[in-house]
Structure formats: C-alpha cells, structure tokens
Amino acid sequence: MTKLRPALLLSTAALLAGCVMSSGKSGTGSGSGSGNGSGSATTFSPGKCIGVEMAVSSEKIAVLTELAKNFNDSKEAKVGKQCVTVHVSKKSSGAAATALINGWSNPDTDGAQPVVWSPAASGWAGIVNQRAGKTLAPEGKPFMLTPLVIAMPAKMATVLGYPGKSLGFKDIVELANDPQGWAKYNHPEWGPFRLGKTNPNFSTSGLNFTVAQYYAATGKTRDLTTEDLDRPDVVKFATSVENSVVHYGDITMTFLNNWFAADNRGSSLSYASAVAVEEKSVIDYNLGNPDGELSAGERPRAPREPLVAIYPSEGTLYSDSPFIILDAPWVTAEQKQAALLFQNYVLTPENQAKVLTYGFRPGNPAVAIGSPIEAKNGVDPKQPSAVLDVPSPNVMIKVLESWATQRKSARVMLVVDVSGSMGEAAVKDQPETKLDLAKRAAISALSQFKDDDEVGLRIFSTGLTSDPNIAYVDLLPVGPIGPQREGLRNKIDGLSPIQGTPLYDVTASSFASMTESFDPKKINAVVLLTDGKNDDGKRSDDVQQLNELIQNLQSGSEGGSARPVRLFTIGYGKDADLATLRQLAEATRAAAYDASNPATIEQVFTAVVSNF
Amino acid sequence: MNAKRLLAVLAAAAMIAGAWFVRSRVIDKNTSVATGGATTQSTSAPTTGRRVVCVAELDEVCRASGSIYAIESVSTTLATLASEPNPDIVWITTSPLPEMADAARARANQPPLPVDQRKALGSTTVVVAAPTERVTVLKAACPDLSWKCIGEKTNRPWKEMGGQAGWQDVTFRHRDPLTSASGLSVFGAALAGRTGRTDIGTGDLAASDVRSWTNQLENANKQPTSDPLTSIVVGTRFDLVGALVTEVTSIGRVATLEPTPVARVGATIMVTSGTLPTDLVQSLLVALGKNGWSPTVAPSGLPDAVGMEAVQRLWQEVIR
Numbered sequence: 043m044t045k046l047r048p049a050l051l052l053s054t055a056a057l058l059a060g061c062v063m064s065s066g067k068s069g070t071g072s073g074s075g076s077g078n079g080s081g082s083a084t085t086f087s088p089g090k091c092i093g094v095e096m097a098v099s100s101e102k103i104a105v106l107t108e109l110a111k112n113f114n115d116s117k118e119a120k121v122g123k124q125c126v127t128v129h130v131s132k133k134s135s136g137a138a139a140t141a142l143i144n145g146w147s148n149p150d151t152d153g154a155q156p157v158v159w160s161p162a163a164s165g166w167a168g169i170v171n172q173r174a175g176k177t178l179a180p181e182g183k184p185f186m187l188t189p190l191v192i193a194m195p196a197k198m199a200t201v202l203g204y205p206g207k208s209l210g211f212k213d214i215v216e217l218a219n220d221p222q223g224w225a226k227y228n229h230p231e232w233g234p235f236r237l238g239k240t241n242p243n244f245s246t247s248g249l250n251f252t253v254a255q256y257y258a259a260t261g262k263t264r265d266l267t268t269e270d271l272d273r274p275d276v277v278k279f280a281t282s283v284e285n286s287v288v289h290y291g292d293i294t295m296t297f298l299n300n301w302f303a304a305d306n307r308g309s310s311l312s313y314a315s316a317v318a319v320e321e322k323s324v325i326d327y328n329l330g331n332p333d334g335e336l337s338a339g340e341r342p343r344a345p346r347e348p349l350v351a352i353y354p355s356e357g358t359l360y361s362d363s364p365f366i367i368l369d370a371p372w373v374t375a376e377q378k379q380a381a382l383l384f385q386n387y388v389l390t391p392e393n394q395a396k397v398l399t400y401g402f403r404p405g406n407p408a409v410a411i412g413s414p415i416e417a418k419n420g421v422d423p424k425q426p427s428a429v430l431d432v433p434s435p436n437v438m439i440k441v442l443e444s445w446a447t448q449r450k451s452a453r454v455m456l457v458v459d460v461s462g463s464m465g466e467a468a469v470k471d472q473p474e475t476k477l478d479l480a481k482r483a484a485i486s487a488l489s490q491f492k493d494d495d496e497v498g499l500r501i502f503s504t505g506l507t508s509d510p511n512i513a514y515v516d517l518l519p520v521g522p523i524g525p526q527r528e529g530l531r532n533k534i535d536g537l538s539p540i541q542g543t544p545l546y547d548v549t550a551s552s553f554a555s556m557t558e559s560f561d562p563k564k565i566n567a568v569v570l571l572t573d574g575k576n577d578d579g580k581r582s583d584d585v586q587q588l589n590e591l592i593q594n595l596q597s598g599s600e601g602g603s604a605r606p607v608r609l610f611t612i613g614y615g616k617d618a619d620l621a622t623l624r625q626l627a628e629a630t631r632a633a634a635y636d637a638s639n640p641a642t643i644e645q646v647f648t649a650v651v652s653n654f
Numbered sequence: 655m656n657a658k659r660l661l662a663v664l665a666a667a668a669m670i671a672g673a674w675f676v677r678s679r680v681i682d683k684n685t686s687v688a689t690g691g692a693t694t695q696s697t698s699a700p701t702t703g704r705r706v707v708c709v710a711e712l713d714e715v716c717r718a719s720g721s722i723y724a725i726e727s728v729s730t731t732l733a734t735l736a737s738e739p740n741p742d743i744v745w746i747t748t749s750p751l752p753e754m755a756d757a758a759r760a761r762a763n764q765p766p767l768p769v770d771q772r773k774a775l776g777s778t779t780v781v782v783a784a785p786t787e788r789v790t791v792l793k794a795a796c797p798d799l800s801w802k803c804i805g806e807k808t809n810r811p812w813k814e815m816g817g818q819a820g821w822q823d824v825t826f827r828h829r830d831p832l833t834s835a836s837g838l839s840v841f842g843a844a845l846a847g848r849t850g851r852t853d854i855g856t857g858d859l860a861a862s863d864v865r866s867w868t869n870q871l872e873n874a875n876k877q878p879t880s881d882p883l884t885s886i887v888v889g890t891r892f893d894l895v896g897a898l899v900t901e902v903t904s905i906g907r908v909a910t911l912e913p914t915p916v917a918r919v920g921a922t923i924m925v926t927s928g929t930l931p932t933d934l935v936q937s938l939l940v941a942l943g944k945n946g947w948s949p950t951v952a953p954s955g956l957p958d959a960v961g962m963e964a965v966q967r968l969w970q971e972v973i974r
Contacts, residue, residue, distance in 0.1 A: 111763050306857050338761065339964030341855025585809060585873045589866045596862060621971035625865065 086154055091125035092380040097133040097156035099246075100293065101322060102186070102363060104335055105400040106130045106160070106388075113387045126380040129154075134293065135161035136244050143173040146370070151642070157368060157377045158384070160185075162246035162320075164364040165432065172435075182364025185388050186402035188320040189426050190250040190358045191351035193327070196420065198315055199350045201227045210355035211258035214316065215279055218286035224315070231312070233604065234562075237286040238301075238317035241652040242445055244292040250359040251318035252445050253438075255283050257430050258356035264431035268440040280448050286315075287450045289565045289608055291633070292652040294319045298332040300631045305345040309600045313631050316352070320361055322401035324351045325419045334401075350420040357428035363405070446492060452565040452654035453496040455520055456484060457552050458537065459572035461503045463617065465539030468640035476573055476615050476640050477539055483647035484534050484571075490651045493524030496564070499533050502548035504578065505541030513544035513578065514551065520559070545576035545619070546587045549626060550594065553607055557598055560605035565654055567608040567632070573615040575622070588622065595629035608632035610650050615640055704928070707731055708746040709835040711898060712921060716746055718941035721934055727833035731755075736762045741926045746938065748835040749774070749920035753959035772924040775938055776947035780843040780917040780956075781910040782826075783895045783902045789909040791817045792824075792894070801847030801913045804894070805871035812893075821893070825874035827882035828896035831969045835919075836883075840896030842957045842965045843917035844871060854961040859968045868972050875973055900946040920953030 086095055098106050110128040113119050119126040131153045133141070138159055141152040149155060159179060161167070167179035192214070194204075201224075202209055202217075217223070217235040224232035240248030257263060259279035260270045270276055291297065297317045304313040326334040327349050330342030365388065367373075367381045387393060394404035401419075403411055411423045433441065464477040491497055498520030506515050517533045518526060552568045560566050576584055599606050609630040611623035614637045624634040633653070637646040706723040708716035709731075716723045728751060735741055736758035745752065752772055759767065782804065784792065795815035796803035804826070812821035829837030845859065846852050848867055858864065874893075882895045883902070895902075898919060899910060921942055923935060943949055957965055 107763060302857070303860055306860060307862065337856070338757070339856045339859075339960060339962075339967045341853065341857065341960050341964070343855060343857060585869050589869055592862060592865070624971065628860070629862070 086129040086131075088127040088129070091119075091127040092121055092376055094126060094128045094157045094377055094381050094384060095154045096128060096130045096158040096160065096381075096384075097138050097153065098130055098160040099135045099138075099162040099363075100132050100295070101162065101188075101320065101334055102160065102400075102402070103130065103132040105186075105397055105402065109388055109393055109396065110384070112393075113384055116387070118383060118387050121376060121379050121383065124376075126383060128380075128384050131156075134244075135163070135166045135246055136292075139166050139170050139173075142170045142178055142368070142370070146372070155370070155372045157373050158381045159366045159368055160363055161366075162361045162363065163250075164362055165249075166246075167364065167366055168435070178368060178370050179366045180369055182366030183385060183389070183405070184362035185365050185385070185405040186363045186394075186397045187360050187405060188322040188363075188402050189353065189360050189429075190247055190254065190318065191321050191324060191353055191421075191426075192316050193319050193324045193349045193420075194316045194352055195311055195347045196350045197347060198224075198229075198232065198311065199352060201229065204350060204352065208355040209352045211255050211279075211283065212356070214286065215282045217315075219282050232315065233312050235286050235315045236288045236313070237283065238288050238294075238297040238314040239290060240294055240297075240318070241290040241292055242442060244649075244652050245294065246361055247294050247318055247320055248290070249442075250361070253433060253441055254354060254356070254358055254430055255280055256441060256444075258354065261356075263357045263428055266431075266433045266437050268437055271437070271440050271444045277444075277448060280444065284445075284448050284450045285563065287565070288314055288606070289567065289632070289653045290449070292649050294323060295333040296633045298323055298327055300628070300633070302327065302332040302345060303628055304600075304631060305347055307596075307600070308346065310345070310347045312600055312604065321351050321403075321415070321421050324349050324421055325401035325414050328419045329414070348420055351422065351425075353422065353425035353427070355428070357430040358426045359430050359432065363402070449492075450565055451494050451496070451563070452491065452567060453520055453556070453559075453561055454491075454565075454654060455498045455500055455552055455556055455568045457500045457502060457514070457548060457568055457570040458484070458534075459503065459543060459545075459570075459574065459614070460501045460537055460540050461543040461572075461574055461577070462539050462541050463543075463574055463615070466615075468615075475539070477537060479640050479643050480571055480614060481534050481537055483644040485531050486644055487647040487651045488523070488527060488531060488534075490648070491523045491527075491654065493522065493527075495523050495654065496520050496561075497523040497526075497530060499530060500548070500552060501537060502544060503540040503542060504544055513547040520556070542577045543572060543574040544578040545572055545574070545622075546584075546591050547578055549609065550591050553595060553598065553609060553630070556607040557605050560607065562605075565608070566606065567610060567654065569610045569612070569650055570623075570626075571612040571614055572623070573613075573618050575617070575619040588625075592625055592629045595626060599630045606631070608653070610653060611635065612637055612643075612646055612650060614638075614643060704742045704744060704925075706744045706746070706934075709748060709751075711748065711835045711901065712746050714945050715921070715938060715941040715947070718944065719934060719937040721937075728835055728838065729833045732758055735759060735767070735926065736764065739764055741767075742928070743926045744931065744934070745924050745926075747922060747924070748839060749922050749953050750956070750959040750962055751835065751838075752922060752924040754962055755924075757959050757963060767924070767926050771928070771930050772922060773930055773935055774953070775921040775923060775935070776942040776949045777918040777920045777951050777953045778898050778900045778947050779912055780839050780919060781897060781899045781902065781912055783897055783908050783910045784893055785907060786909040788812070788817065788821065788893060789911055791815050793911060799911055799914050801844045802867070804913055805844065805848060805867045808894070809870045809873045825893040826871055826896065827874050827879065827894070829882065831966055836898050836901060837896075838962060838965065839898060839917065839919045839956060841872075841969060842962050843913070843955060844896070845965055845968070846917065846955060846957050846961070847913060847915055852955065852957050852961060854957050854964055856964045856967055859964050865972070868968060872969075872973055903946055915955050917955035918948075918951060918953045919956060921947055 107130050110130045114127050146152055146155045170179045171177050220226050223234035242249035242252040259276040301310055301313055304310045330344050365385045367378050389406050391409050394406040394409040397404055401414055415421050415423045465475050468474050468476045468479045499518040500514050500516050502514040506512055518530055556566055556568055609627055610632045611627045611634045613620040613623045616638050627634040635646045635650055637643045706721050707726045708723050710725050732755055735755040808824045808826045811823055813819045828840040831838040831841040849858050
C-alpha cells in the first residue's frame with residue numbers, strides 16, 4: 043500500500059486504447075449510449091478577451107461550467123488589462139486522448155482545440171505523450187478526487203453483511219461462482235449475481251476496476267507484475283469476476299441511467315447487483331440524478347432502492363481530475379498564462395468547497411471533506427482504507443491484454459437495415475451511400491471481437507424474397523467468429539439496399555431467437571442498425587405493434603430468472619426513428635446510439651461493440 | 655418650403671424609419687407581425703428595441719390591447735430567451751412558459767431574468783371539444799371524464815362505446831406542444847391527469863404504462879394534419895380536439911367537456927428588462943375579460959416548468 047497517489051494510470055495502454063477510444067456522437071437521455079463524442083456544439087467566441095477552451099471528462103462538466111462562469115465574471119479573469127474567458131466542453135477522456143494524439147485536427151467532430159484538458163485521471167496524459175512521441179500533456183495539477191467503488195443496492199449489500207462487514211472482490215467472486223446466486227441469501231427473486239462494468243479500453247472506472255481486481259487476486263497492493271497476471275489462480279479469479287458481467291460499455295452513465303430507469307419500474311435489483319463506478323456517481327444516483335447532469339424535464343427524485351458504495355477491502359484507485367495546460371502547437375503563451383489563472387481560481391478553498399458540493403473530494407487538502415460525501419448518500423468519507431499503487435506501463439498493457447482474453451464472451455446478432463433508403467448518399471454529392479459507410483464500420487468493428495465470441499448477421503427489408511411475409515434473412519447464423527470472420531466480412535461487404543423497413547418485426551424476431559438460444563455464460567445481445575422508421579406496409583397497427591413489442595422486450599429482460607438479451611440500437615442517418623429506437627433499447631436495459639450524422643458511424647459502431 | 659411642409663416631410667421620414675425599425679426588429683421566419691397591431695400606435699412603443707411578443711392563443715387579446723406585437727411560436731421565443739444574454743422582450747404568454755425560459759437560460763449559462771416583473775393576468779380551462787353527439791357518447795363511456803379513460807378510448811372504434819360505426823376510430827388531436835401554448839397545455843394536462851401529479855419529470859413519463867397510454871392517446875397526432883382547431887372551424891372530419899375553452903367557445907355544433915382533473919391555464923405577462931408597462935397590463939386585463947378569460951381564478955392542474963419540459967421531451971420521443 044502506498045500513500046494516496048491516484049495518478050499515472052495507464053501509460054502504454056494507449057497501444058490498445060488509442061485505436062478504439064474514439065466513439066461517435068451518441069444517444070441522449072436515460073439508457074442511451076456513450077457521451078464520448080464530439081465536444082459541445084456551442085460556438086465559443088471570447089470576443090476581445092483571451093479565450094481558454096477547456097475539454098473535460100463528462101462527470102465534471104457541471105462543476106467546471108459553474109466555476110468557469112464565476113471566474114469569467116470575476117476580477118481574477120485578467121492577464122494584465124486583458125480579460126480572460128474560459129469555456130468548458132465535455133469530451134470523454136479516451137476520445138480526447140485520441141484527438142490530441144491526432145493533433146486535434148478536426149474541430150467539426152472533435153470540438154474546439156483545447157488549451158486545458160482535464161481527463162478523469164492523470165494516466166491519460168501519459169498515454170497521449172507516449173503515443174504522440176512528445177509531451178503534449180505536461181503533468182497536471184489534480185484538483186478533485188473520487189475513488190473507484192463498487193455500487194450496490196443497499197438491500198443487497200446489507201444481505202452480504204454491509205455495513206458491519208468489510209466487503210471486497212472476494213465476496214463478488216464467491217457470489218458470482220455460486221450457482222445459487224442470490225438464492226443462497228434467501229433472495230432467489232434477485233437471480234444470479236450481475237456485475238456492471240465498463241470497458242477498460244474506454245473508461246477510467248473500467249480500467250481502475252480491472253487493475254483493482256488483479257490486485258485483489260494476488261493479495262498485493264503494490265508492485266503488480268506481468269508474471270502475477272499469468273498465475274492460474276489470478277486468471278481464474280479474474281475470469282470469475284468477468285463472468286458475472288451484465289455487459290460492458292464505454293461509460294458508466296449508461297449503467298446508472300438504466301439502473302435508475304429499472305428502479306422507476308421497481309426492478310432495479312434484477313438489472314444489476316453491483317456496478318463499478320466512482321464514488322461521486324453513487325451520491326448523484328442517490329440524489330436522483332444518476333448521470334450527474336440534469337437535462338430538460340429531469341426532476342431529481344430519490345430512487346426506491348438507494349445504492350451504497352463498497353470500498354473494496356483489497357484496496358482501490360482514485361480518479362484525480364488533473365488540470366493539464368496543454369503544450370500543443372495551437373496554445374499560445376498568453377493562453378497558458380490565462381489558463382493558469384483559472385487553475386489557481388479552481389484551487390482556492392472557496393471553489394474547492396464548491397467542488398465538494400458536486401460530490402468530489404477536494405484536491406486542496408486545506409478543504410475538509412464534508413456533505414454530500416456522507417453516510418446518508420451511501421458513501422463513507424473515511425474510506426477507502428487501502429489505496430492501490432498504479433502498476434508500471436508494461437503491467438498495464440498486460441492488464442488490458444489479459445482482460446481481452448478473460449472478459450466475458452459475447453453472442454451478438456448484427457441486424458442490418460438494407461431498405462432502399464440505405465442506398466442514398468451518406469453525404470450530399472458524395473458517391474458513398476449510407477450502406478457503404480455502415481458496411482465499412484461493421485467490418486472494422488469485427489476486429490474488436492475475440493475468436494470465441496459468437497456473431498451472426500441478419501439483414502432486414504421488405505421485398506427480400508418473393509414471399510411478402512419474410513422480413514429478414516439470416517446471412518450467417520450466430521456462431522464463433524474465429525472460423526467465420528472472413529466469411530462474415532464478405533457477407534457484410536456484399537450487402538445492397540432493397541425496399542421497406544419492417545423494424546418491429548425484425549426486432550421481435552431477433553430478440554426472440556437470441557432469447558431462445560440464450561447462453562448464460564455469455565453476453566447475449568442484438569445490435570440493430572437502421573436508418574428509418576417502421577414501414578411494413580401496415581401503418582394502422584403500428585401503435586399496437588410497438589406497445590406489444592416493448593412489453594415483450596421488457597418482460598423478457600426483467601425478473602431474477604430472466605434471460606437478458608440486450609438490444610443495442612443504432613439510429614443511422616437523419617431519418618432514423620431515434621425515439622422509438624431508444625424506447626426499444628431501454629426496454630432491454632441496453633443503450634441507443636445516435637449516428638444521425640452518417641460520418642460518425644464508424645465511431646458509433648466502435649462504441650457499441652465496446653459493450654462486449 | 656414652409657414650416658408645415660417641412661414638418662410633414664419629417665413626419666413621413668420618421669414613419670418610414672419607424673416601419674423599417676419595426677420590420678427589422680420584429681419579423682423573423684417564425685414570426686408574424688399581427689395584422690391588428692402593425693398600423694396601430696404601440697402603447698409600449700419599441701423605441702428602445704423592446705419587442706412585444708404574444709403566443710398565438712392570445713392573438714385576439716394582444717390585438718385588442720392596441721399594442722404593436724409579434725406572434726411567435728413558443729419554441730422560437732424560448733430559444734431567443736435561452737440564447738440572448740440580454741433580451742429585451744415583453745412576452746404575453748401562458749404559464750408556466752416564463753419559468754421554462756428561466757430553466758432554459760440556466761442550462762445555457764445565461765444570467766437570470768427578473769422574476770418580479772411578471773404578472774398573472776387571468777386563466778382559462780383546458781377542454782376537449784367534439785361534435786355534440788360524440789361528446790354525449792364519450793361522457794357515457796367515461797363518466798368520470800378522466801384523462802386516463804379518454805386515452806384508453808382513443809384509437810378504438812366509436813362503435814365499441816355505442817357510437818356510430820361510420821365514425822370509425824376515436825381520434826384525439828391538439829396543436830404541437832413544442833410550438834403552441836395551447837398544445838403544450840393540453841398535452842401537459844393530459845399527462846398530469848394520467849400520472850396524477852403536476853410535479854412530473856422525465857422519469858415518471860418513462861414508465862411503460864404511461865408510454866403505452868401516450869402512444870394510444872396521441873396516435874392521430876403522429877400523422878401530418880391540418881390545424882385541428884381550423885378543422886373544427888371549417889367543419890372537416892374530426893373527433894376529439896384538445897384546446898383552451900377560449901379557443902372554441904364561439905364555434906357552433908361543437909360541445910366541450912372538461913377532462914378531470916380540470917386544468918386551468920394562466921395568461922401572464924413578463925418583461926426581460928425594465929419594468930412592466932402598466933398601461934399595457936391594464937389593456938390586456940380588459941381584453942382578456944372580453945375574450946372569456948377569468949380574471950380571478952388561479953391556474954391549476956398543469957405540470958410546472960420542469961414537468962412541461964418533460965412533457966415536451968416525451969412528445970419528441972413519442973410523436974417526433
């Protein structure tokens with residue numbers, strides 16, 4: 043165990059992460075997909091002031107927006123006689139890292155070039171510098187902290203002995219391995235133990251959790267080695283944890299929003315038993331704001347089943363929110379000076395107290411931890427009692443490599459819309475069609491599946507055959523992707539647009555087939571890509587059809603004995619029925635992704651496949 | 655040129671400049687200068703760039719006030735108020751749209767608007783209008799006149815309730831809640847009625863039973879259609895139309911019912927800078943009274959601002 047040193051997470055993990063971290067603009071609202079995409083669409087014009095654009099990870103957008111506003115109005119916002127204006131945009135750590143490595147060359151999709159970058163944890167800076175071959179992101183000043191915790195419904199944690207008993211990964215493994223699941227604790231209605239965890243290639247909490255679970259397997263709190271990761275007992279331990287995963291994903295907000303939505307329906311206990319998140323998220327959830335950001339019409343309302351934060355007895359890691367003033371070619375000396383003013387402003391005791399009100403632990407040790415980090419919000423300011431050391435870069439790479447082989451396998455049916463509209467130009471006056479781009483994205487995403495993942499391909503459209511009742515055709519049945527990777531690639535490549543869009547029919551049938559062949563050892567999912575609305579030639583029964591479909595999806599996904607098949611939907615192009623796709627995805631506690639700009643389809647596909 | 659002639663030329667020039675000014679300040683693509691007001695001397699003359707904006711539902715009232723004003727869609731005014739750092743607008747609108755503007759500004763990090771320069775002016779009720787004989791059938795089928803019951807009957811054959819087979823399915827229409835104060839009030843009242851609460855949020859409206867009910871109630875609104883209130887006026891085929899009672903009282907052959915819980919919509923005036931123009935307020939109060947608005951009964955039964963934002967979001971998700 044070491045003293046608190048939360049930073050320096052990954053380093054060379056960039057070798058893996060850099061290629062997959064970018065993801066596209068995606069869904070909104072509860073249950074929707076990642077918020078990884080481009081920065082704020084707001085155009086920032088500093089006028090006569092010195093402009094300081096700041097890209098921050100999503101969990102701190104609210105607090106930094108408020109601080110920037112106050113700073114801009116304050117007398118501190120001056121370099122000499124010139125005023126300073128700070129503007130904050132949301133950008134996930136992984137997506138920002140990738141953009142920086144690539145020179146932040148496309149402001150249209152990446153957002154404005156930042157002067158300051160604040161990823162979730164300092165380790166991302168190491169990734170950027172290593173990948174770029176130069177120090178673009180010098181060491182930043184951590185200005186607020188939040189530890190990784192295992193969030194559990196209080197009811198479940200209590201059954202396991204919380205708060206009297208110190209819980210950790212070993213308890214999770216024991217429960218995950220027990221075929222009785224929660225029945226062992228006289229709660230068969232909760233089903234098996236289900237863990238929600240993000241993909242460590244995308245998400246800081248997913249990465250921290252993976253590192254922590256390897257530490258837990260070895261019993262160490264520092265000096266994790268590559269040899270440790272190969273030990274059979276460590277592999278077995280990690281595999282057991284991974285096997286309990288519901289599905290992965292690129293951001294924790296997807297889990298939290300889904301969990302909250304399930305709570306609204308009174309079924310949160312059968313959606314997930316635990317989710318790896320940051321402490322701040324537990325507070326937000328219990329205050330009725332699961333993703334930490336109140337959107338229009340969202341009213342904070344306490345959940346029926348509050349969460350508690352389990353600080354793993356084996357130790358945990360911190361996200362430290364570094365304030366990194368970039369050393370990038372587009373950043374001027376004047377802007378650096380202005381950025382430093384804002385950094386100092388953020389670190390004042392007064393503003394550190396403000397950081398605290400958002401559920402973060404102050405980075406300035408002069409400010410004591412207080413409300414809302416308190417027991418009534420499910421967290422414990424005295425924890426964590428053990429903080430883990432950040433492994434060396436070569437071990438981090440090994441962690442990700444090991445995770446790639448030990449993660450829970452997936453069974454995925456790719457359902458692709460080949461209706462006539464998919465043959466339209468993706469971008470006006472360009473030769474490539476929407477289907478062309480989708481094919482390329484799907485083929486590219488295939489490389490993210492490991493050989494024993496099972497993947498199938500179904501296409502849907504009216505007019506596929508001479509039989510008008512046939513709405514879809516299976517080009518490749520769901521099976522191990524290893525031996526059929528090339529075949530799958532060729533099948534996708536050969537797709538061409540046909541006719542209408544029998545969206546509801548194909549959703550119902552795909553969900554039913556995957557439920558019928560459900561494999562409890564895998565993540566069972568349907569990925570549905572469509573560019574249109576339901577159009578099966580019978581408009582009159584659309585409402586009834588949709589209501590019945592949603593009910594079927596929900597009833598198939600809820601309850602302790604459910605065979606949860608997750609339906610991930612991609613609304614592709616401007617005519618896609620995003621609202622319906624979101625309802626369908628949410629009914630299965632999965633996520634909807636927005637690729638209304640066809641140019642983002644590759645990034646979106648990557649984000650979708652991060653769930654597996 | 656004598657003095658009189660010089661004065662006339664100056665006056666003409668001033669009128670041209672004034673007309674140009676009004677045009678440049680008032681008209682945009684979602685705005686129309688009210689016909690009654692364009693040639694009328696404004697009681698709150700826009701000499702300082704201030705615009706008087708009315709929701710369409712209060713057109714008659716604004717016209718009667720004698721002000722120069724613009725009719726703007728709700729979404730246009732809300733967008734302006736959310737994006738302009740220092741707007742100078744007098745908004746004659748319905749509740750809780752001023753509070754929705756406050757919320758939108760807060761999210762956009764704009765400085766707050768003065769809340770003490772607002773005044774409630776009167777109220778009216780949300781009703782469902784239909785041909786008289788159909789109202790009779792509906793009342794029999796839904797004795798409690800609850801929104802829940804009305805929603806459950808919608809999209810089903812009239813014949814099931816004892817109506818004529820030729821009436822086909824029950825359809826329910828109203829204006830777009832994103833652009834119309836009337837549409838927002840009707841859809842908001844329906845959802846407040848269905849959920850039994852006015853403090854609704856997106857979480858409440860995400861419940862599957864509420865979604866299913868909304869899908870059923872709003873099915874007719876998914877199809878492009880002419881304005882439902884215009885349909886009533888010209889007598890084309892229609893069933894149930896949700897509206898403010900002040901919009902439909904003068905239409906013959908139409909009966910109205912007040913779904914329960916009864917929702918009352920408030921008329922209100924707000925200014926974004928400066929003080930309330932008292933002369934305008936007075937003339938609005940008079941005009942509201944003449945147009946059937948109650949000056950004494952307080953608004954009730956509608957979602958608050960957060961709730962209305964949730965209602966608009968549901969509309970986008972269900973109807974889009």
